Amino acid sequence: DRLYADDIEAILRLKREKNAVILAHNYQTPEIFHCVSDIRGDSLALAREACDLDADIIVMAGVHFMAETAKLLNPAKKVLIPDAHAGCSLAEGITADNVRALRAAWPGVPVVTYVNSTAAVKAETDICCTSGNAKKVVESLGVPRVIMIPDEFLARNIEAETGIEMITWPAHCEVHERFTPAEIRQYRRIHPGVVVIAHPECAPDVVAEADFSGSTAQMIDWVAQRKPEKVLLVTECSMSDNLSLLYPDTRFVRPCNLCPHMKRITLAGIRRSLETLQTEVTIPVEFQAPARRAVERMLAV
Numbered sequence: 001d002r003l004y005a006d007d008i009e010a011i012l013r014l015k016r017e018k019n020a021v022i023l024a025h026n027y028q029t030p031e032i033f034h035c036v037s038d039i040r041g042d043s044l045a046l047a048r049e050a051c052d053l054d055a056d057i058i059v060m061a062g063v064h065f066m067a068e069t070a071k072l073l074n075p076a077k078k079v080l081i082p083d084a085h086a087g088c089s090l091a092e093g094i095t096a097d098n099v100r101a102l103r104a105a106w107p108g109v110p111v112v113t114y115v116n117s118t119a120a121v122k123a124e125t126d127i128c129c130t131s132g133n134a135k136k137v138v139e140s141l142g143v144p145r146v147i148m149i150p151d152e153f154l155a156r157n158i159e160a161e162t163g164i165e166m167i168t169w170p171a172h173c174e175v176h177e178r179f180t181p182a183e184i185r186q187y188r189r190i191h192p193g194v195v196v197i198a199h200p201e202c203a204p205d206v207v208a209e210a211d212f213s214g215s216t217a218q219m220i221d222w223v224a225q226r227k228p229e230k231v232l233l234v235t236e237c238s239m240s241d242n243l244s245l246l247y248p249d250t251r252f253v254r255p256c257n258l259c260p261h262m263k264r265i266t267l268a269g270i271r272r273s274l275e276t277l278q279t280e281v282t283i284p285v286e287f288q289a290p291a292r293r294a295v296e297r298m299l300a301v
């Protein structure tokens, strides 16, 4: 497509001229994921990679909390997000006041915060986690009970895996909460032999219907290693689009649900962001040190 080609060419040139790198989450559309990004991954990989980048500018092709995490870990760099309104229902589902109230209600119980949260919420937190390391992080605390926020379903799924009691908060991913067990069962009937892998932001009864559950990177690794004939990725739509280009022998059965926030990031937006150096992500000074501590503590686990 000619329009895409113009934008791709311009982005590749601007990256060289401005010494910029593009980090892309696995939910980015194929033309971003495959054609212009330098580093691709799940939230954990993007946070890890953000720690030691040589570039002067980091463009986050993802949602706002991911750009904030990159900035926390790389405060000297200019971190850009092509659309400042690329939010997340989980990050918007809890406030720092809510966390303080939970702590007051459960004194002494550690707070584990999913990275899908604002820097203000992370700053109230003992340690962060992602869907890729939540089990490990929770177990590393060595306690029988934790407050795990904001994703109720992730917390319940980790509770089922670890036996550690979770105090939860009623926030959900607006993409993954839409999947139902009945829908998965129907797809199994229509596509005998299909392998089902679900993201742990899905409700526990959906995860119970799946053959495997893991972060987006863990889902990709699973497909790469097992090369199933037919697979249903119970997650955001671009995952199947991106993987079907890499694994043409695997049939990717949809359903999927779109994340409207991830889809605010476009090639044209990335190009504009590199041309104008907008929108720069900044974090209020009072949140920087405590939020960074919670993320760095997670990375050390």
Ligand code: 13P
Pocket: 026, 041, 042, 043, 044, 063, 088, 116, 130, 131, 132, 173, 201, 214, 215, 216, 217
């Ligand atoms: P992961 O890529 O870390 O599994 O997270 C999924 C997600 O919804 C990010 O917004």
Ligand code: SF4
Pocket: 063, 087, 088, 089, 090, 091, 116, 173, 174, 175, 176, 201, 236, 259, 260, 261, 262
């Ligand atoms: Fe947030 Fe869900 Fe979109 Fe991920 S997929 S950014 S968790 S709303």
